[in-house]
Amino acid sequence: MITLLESATWHNGHVDGVIRDIRRPVPDDGLLSGAILRMGDPDAGPVVAMSIEGRIFPRKAPVHLHKSDSFRMALGEPIRVGGTSYAHGEFRLQRADAFYGPEYWSDEVGTNQLLLMADRRGLKPYLTDAQLQRLADTALADDVSLEGVAMLPRDADVPHAIANSFGAALRPSHFDAGFTDTTGWSTLRDGSRLAAVALGHRESGVLLLCWDRPPGAAALPAFRLGADLVRLVVEGSCRIDDPDGAGGSAQGPDGSTDEPDGRTSRSANRTSGSADRTSGVIGGPSGVELGRLGFRLQQEGTWHGASRSGPAGSKELWIVADRRAWPPLTTAGPPEGPLAEVNVKVAALTSQLAAAA
Amino acid sequence: MTAGDNPAGAGTFVGGTVGVIGAGVMGAGIAQAVAMAGGAVVCVDTSAVARERARRHLVEGRFGLRAAVERGKLAADDVDRVAARIAWEPELSAVAGATVVIEAVPEDLALKVRVFRDLDRVAAAGAVLATNSSGFPVGALAAATDRPTRVLGWHWSSPAQIMRFAEIVVTEHTDADAVETVTRLAHGLGKNPVVVRDAPMSWGYVANRVYWAAVAEARRIVAEGVSTERDVDQLLVDCFRWPVGPFTMIQGATTGWT
Secondary structure: EEEEOOOOOOOOOOEEOOOOOEEEEOOOOOOOOOOOOEOOOOOOOOEEEEEOOOOOOOOOEEEOOOOOEEEEEOOOOOOOOOOOOEOOOEHHHHHHOOEEOEEEEEEOOOEEEEEEEEOHHOOOOOOOOOHHHHHHHHHHHHOOOHHOOOOOOOOOOEOOEEEEEEOOOOOOOOEEEOOOOOOOEEEEEOOEEEEEEEEOOOOOEEEEEEEEEEEEEEEEEEEEOOOOOEEEEEEEEEEEEEOOOOOOEOOOOOOOOOOOOOOOOOEEEEOOOOOOOHHOOOEOOOOOOOOOOEEEEEEEEEEEEEEEEEEEEEEEEEEOOHHHHHOOEOOOOOOOHHHHHHHHHHHHHHHHHHHHH | EOOEEOOOOOOOOOOOOEEEEEHHHHHHHHHHHHHHOOOEEEOOOOHHHEEEEEEHHHHOOOOOOOHHHHHHOHHHHHHHHHHOEEEEOOOOHOOOOOOOEEOOOOOHHHHHHHHHHHHHOOOOOOOOEEEEEOOOOHHHHHHOOOOOOEEEEOOOOOOOOOOOOOEEEEOOOHHHHHHHHHHHHHHHHHOOEEEEOOOOOOOOHHHHHHHHHHHHHHHHEEEEEOHHHHHHHHHHHHOOOOOOOHHHHHHHHHHHHH
């Protein structure tokens, strides 16, 4: 189950929002800038920070490690990790238990990034310096996003692994890739390109699907996935229909009903009926259009509407909290088309992980 | 000729055996610089292929010993003698007798941390451990050892055999004696050591921080359509007498100089 640090109003099992351009004044109305969410397993599932603003968080972090594999992607201005600069859409997969950094944000007003820890118990940074560690521990003690999470100790054994579908090699504790150059990704029958990455727990860890879908790529049918899903538009746009083709209903295409959890907050964008171009989310009577940096959070077991890429195509990151839940189900049963082609990639990743174990 | 003689005339070598970890472009170049100055070197690389390639380039490479002869930096008769000063070894324990060990493995922090942990176990108790990192905080590597006072940065530039650059990076814990040992050694190799302070929150020490800031601005200029990579390079060469512009520099540093 996806849990937002700040509560949100869920609509048919999902909530849509946008990672704000922080150069603008922070508005009072709905936004999810700075959102931190937990996904999947209630104890060890992933945690995602959808945005980090340099004005609020420290712009620099010293060398450290986490007891979790992690994924970070620059969104907007560049971020730096060690000697590497990551432009918008470029990302880094970092192996657990390996030192990296220092990290910093090069822009005076900060920048956005998507940071994913594959296992929330690995969120605690372990530093090389005792004094800095004390400061970090103090800050962690005050971090409400970590309430109730038992952090893995420094010497914990973490059965983690990172694998990918496009042949990137860990060198030796991380690899870089990104949406800026997708030529090395697999080409699907509809012309889309796809990269799949597994990280975290060897069996139940996270699945990342990176899509580069051209204009006119095949529409994806409505589907239901047995794991939480985050879908982020890195470039372009995508249209997502309501599951039954009519907004406001909690009924899925198979007649099932998703129970909204009833939580409300000013911090989430409701999509239905809104038309806020600046937010990257345009709502309509029968669905929503996610623009650049727009995202959807979809609870496990709920219906995700049919979707298609926009006039300029779409580059999207999908985060699946537990890769064992793939493939999803459609109203016609097992998926066909691009979703079915993903199955092959996921199976190959699973084989890679098994062979490396 | 014995260790201490300096056929290349680069400086006056002082100190005992120098250990070099990694026989890549930088490690092999560092080993050559020490050997040409008259020092004994143990160069460690677990890869037999890397060791063999380094051994070959030492003599025949573009900046190797034969080229040094052609440039008048080395007597032809000294080629074999200089080459013999370098022992190419597969095991880290081979540096146990070194007074200074220079780590030159690929620029991956986790890898360097592991190397420093292992080096700490095999190196002589008083040996100075130096990293040729391009910018990782030295304090992070020092913390991986039980001898943080004997760990510092010695950042070389490529080609190490030629460039006088020697950025010596010290933490608040580094012994003055360790700094003195390394700066004296650097002078002995004909280098021009400059001591700077470690910055735990930044990558790049001094040279690379300034350089990458220039590169970032150059990239912005090209992205904005103000100029092209080629023209930016040309302008900086002509204006500031840089040997090459920032884009050519990146190319050279990543794929080698042609």
